[in-house]
Amino acid sequence: MRAVLLTGFGGPERLVYREDVPDPRAAAGEVRVRVGAAGLNNTDLWTRQGAYGSAGDPSATTGWRREPLRFPRIQGADVAGRIDQVGPGVTADRIGQRVLVDPMLYHGGERELVTTDYLGSERDGGFAELVTVPAELAHPVRSPLSDAELATFPTAYTTALRMLGRAGLAEGETVVVTGASGGVGSALVQLARARGARVVAVAGAGKHKAVRELGAEAVVDRAAPDLAAALADALGGREAEVVADVVAGPSFSALLGVLAPLGRYVVAGGIAGPVVQTDLRTVYLRQLQLIGSSFGTHADFARLLAHIEAGELRPLLAGSYPLAELATAQAEFERKNFFGKLVVLPGEHRTGA
Template sequence: MRAVLLTGFGGPERLVYREDVPDPSAGAGEVRVRVGAAGMNNTDIWTRQGAYGSAEDPSSITGWRREPPRFPRIQGADVAGRIDQVGQGVPGARIGERVLIDPMLYQGGERDLVTTDYLGSERDGGFAELVTVPAELAHPVHSPLSDAELATFPTAYTTALRMLGRAGLAEGETVLVTGASGGVGSALVQLATARGARVVAVAGAGKHEPVRELGAEAVVDRAAPDLPAALAEALEGRQVEVVADVVAGPSFPALLGVLAPLGRYVVAGGIAGPLVQADLRTVYLRQLQLIGSSFGTHADFAGLLAYLEAGELRPLLAGSFPLRELAAAQEEFERKNFFGKLVVLPGEG
């Protein structure tokens, strides 16, 4: 089959397009999916770069579990397609079924999510013509959306659902969302709005109106020279119960500063810099909660499917690339000059 192999840590040059990769076969309890589309995520970039560090050395080169993944590896967690082969114990009637794949490969409870295998990291993923997964993770999907549109949802939206769930965002509360034009950020805006929350967002210039169209009541420019003042003006005296952050970096103190007493800060990314400084007196005197979150549970994925079946989410497909251009696609992803999600179409070579 055609596939792109990540051959080691480094730049886009470590992504090698090949047309002679052996076809995978569905094992017992598994299905094989012919990939219609596979979405891209920050995790793909950070895994290639080895950008996760370790508790002892933040600059060390590691995978997301803070250990090296096994190379070569086929990346691509967010997969939409059709089942074309089933393994032992899986009904043959599933062949031909259109599916969306839950990329979290854990079994057990919520605690197991922290050490889970992740499709495209610990197991070969969807930047290929074929991928195999446990049958229970390939969910039937009935939707008028294209495979490319469906592939924009899994990781970003389950990550956002878990963030909002861990922060306990309730109807009528105000949430501040950073990185609101990206995959997880735009998912947070849509999902928080669906929960009946009031959304104030932070986004780059030129992307404010699309964020408002998703439900944000106000949008602050991420490059504002005085971010605390810009946030205060946008909030118009309101207090923020929840900050949902995927950016971190130098803005971290300002984000803590807008939280109401007993407010909750939840973080699932650090694209502006994972190492931050803050005055812990702000945390304990205002009795704030700092909450870490990553990926989403199987229950979150079921929640995503329910939203999709109800037609309550808008796909934000910013662009697509043929498989052989994955390296160029990742370079475009890193430039962030788009709104929403980029996907790869293996059927286009």
């Protein structure tokens, strides 16, 4: 089969396109999916770069679990396609089913989620023509959306659902969402509005109109000279009950400053810098909660499917690339000059080929 192999930590040169990778076979309790589309995530880049650090050394080169990663590895967590093979113990009537794959490879509850395996990291993923997964994680999906549109959902939207659940966002509350033009950020805007919350978003110039169309009441420019003042103005004299952050970096203290007493700050990313500074007196005198969150539970994935099948979410497909151009897609992803999500299409061949 055709696939892109990640051969080690490093730059795009570590992504090797091949057309002679052995086809995987579904083992007991598994299904094989012919990949229609596979979405890109920040985790793909950070894993390739080994950028997750360790508890004792923020600059250490590690995978997302802060452990060594086995190479070569086929990345790609967000998979939409059709089952074309079943392993022992799986009924043959599943062959031909259109599915969306839950990428979280764990058994148990929330504690097990913290150290879960992740499709495309601890197990080969969807940047290939074929991928095998546990049968229970390949969910039949009934939707008029294309595979490319479906592949924009899994990681970003379950991560957002988990963040809002961890923070306990309630109807009528105000949430500040950072990175609102990206995958998780745009999911947060839509899902927070679905909960009946008021959304104030932070996004780059040129993307404000699109973020408002998703349901944000106000949008603040991420490059505002005084982010704290810009947020205060957008909040209109109110304070936010929740901040949902995927950016961190220098804006961390300003974000804490907009929280009401007893407010909740939930973080699931640090694309502007994972090491931050703040005055802890702000935290304890205002009795704030700092909440870490990553990925989503199997229950979150089931809720996501219900939203998709009810037509309650907009797929924000910003662009698609042939599998052979994954490195180009990742470079575009890193530049952030788009709104929503990028995907690769294993069924399409290299441009001009």
